Amino acid sequence: NAGVMQNPRHLVRRRGQEARLRCSPMKGHSHVYWYRQLPEEGLKFMVYLQKENIIDESGMPKERFSAEFPKEGPSILRIQQVVRGDSAAYFCASSLGQFSGNTIYFGEGSWLTVV
Amino acid sequence: KNEVEQSPQNLTAQEGEFITINCSYSVGISALHWLQQHPGGGIVSLFMLSSGKKKHGRLIATINIQEKHSSLHITASHPRDSAVYICALNTGTASKLTFGTGTRLQVTL
Numbered sequence: 001n002a003g004v005m006q007n008p009r010h011l012v013r014r015r016g017q018e019a020r021l022r023c024s025p026m027k028g029h030s031h032v033y034w035y036r037q038l039p040e041e042g043l044k045f046m047v048y049l050q051k052e053n054i055i056d057e058s059g060m061p062k063e064r065f066s067a068e069f070p071k072e073g074p075s076i077l078r079i080q081q082v083v084r085g086d087s088a089a090y091f092c093a094s095s096l097g098q099f100s101g102n103t104i105y106f107g108e109g110s111w112l113t114v115v
Numbered sequence: 116k117n118e119v120e121q122s123p124q125n126l127t128a129q130e131g132e133f134i135t136i137n138c139s140y141s142v143g144i145s146a147l148h149w150l151q152q153h154p155g156g157g158i159v160s161l162f163m164l165s166s167g168k169k170k171h172g173r174l175i176a177t178i179n180i181q182e183k184h185s186s187l188h189i190t191a192s193h194p195r196d197s198a199v200y201i202c203a204l205n206t207g208t209a210s211k212l213t214f215g216t217g218t219r220l221q222v223t224l
Contacts, residue, residue: 033211043158043201043214056211091158104148104212108157 004094005074006107013114019079019086021110025094032075033104034067037089046090049075082114118142121202121215128222134189136218138202141183146205148212149176149187153198161187161200192222 005024013019025032034046036059045059049069060067064082069075079086089109095102119140128134138147149161162169162176164185169176173192178185189196202215 035212035214042216043203043212045211045213048211093158103163104160106150106158106160111155 004092004105004107006090006092006110008110009108010111011113013082013112015083015114016081019082019112019114021077021079021090021092021112022074023077023092023094023107024074025092026096026105029094029096029105031095031097031102032069033093033095034075034077035091035093037091037109039088043091046077079112082112084114087112087114117215118206118213119202119204119215121200121218123218124216125219126221128192128220130193130222130224132192132222134192134196134220134222136187136200136202136220138185138187138215139183140185140202140204142204142206144180144204144206147178147185148203148205149185150201150203151198152201152217158201189220194222194224196220197222 004026007022030051032049035043036046037043047060047067048056052071064080066078089111091109092107093104095104122137146163146165148163151159151161164176164178173190175188197220199217199219201217203212206213
């Protein structure tokens with residue numbers, strides 16, 4: 001049973017380009033969370049999705065960032081017109097259910113570098 | 116004031132030492148997680164606690180809900196334990212987490 005799979009592991013983008021990060025949750029998990037870890041800072045919640053629905057996007061920057069979790073396929077975090085400040089590690093996590101009693105499983109992370 | 120505070124921020128220990136990392140929080144929680152992150156690596160969930168104590172190998176995690184405090188202990192520490200240990204809170208019903216800034220542990224030979 002594969003864990004949470006994220007790709008790419010490392011991504012380099014020039015300023016102004018788009019970055020797409022993918023997350024395939026653990027088999028059977030329908031709840032996905034995206035977190036961002038800026039250099040030398042702690043992890044911060046970005047968005048919580050359930051299949052085809054955004055449940056909580058309170059941590060997402062209002063512009064340039066979007067997330068989806070379609071009925072088929074991985075969850076995607078999309079960053080348009082990237083800037084240097086977007087350079088960070090982006091972690092995806094999944095859980096079986098909505099509630100806090102469920103164990104959360106993290107992916108290996110996607111490291112975005114904007115040059 | 117941050118909702119979750121960890122101490123110490125940095126910790127150096129010699130192999131074999133007993134290590135304690137502390138996490139204090141100021142909000143009501145439904146669960147507390149201890150996570151491990153190796154440099155440049157992914158995040159591994161070590162424990163999820165809502166009360167009492169849990170043990171896994173050389174790792175022990177305790178939580179005191181009344182005092183809003185949790186500790187992670189590592190017995191007989193080893194260089195492979197070198198990592199950042201992060202305390203994270205579930206503050207609501209959903210699995211959205213609030214993270215501490217982490218404790219960077221270095222275990223030397």
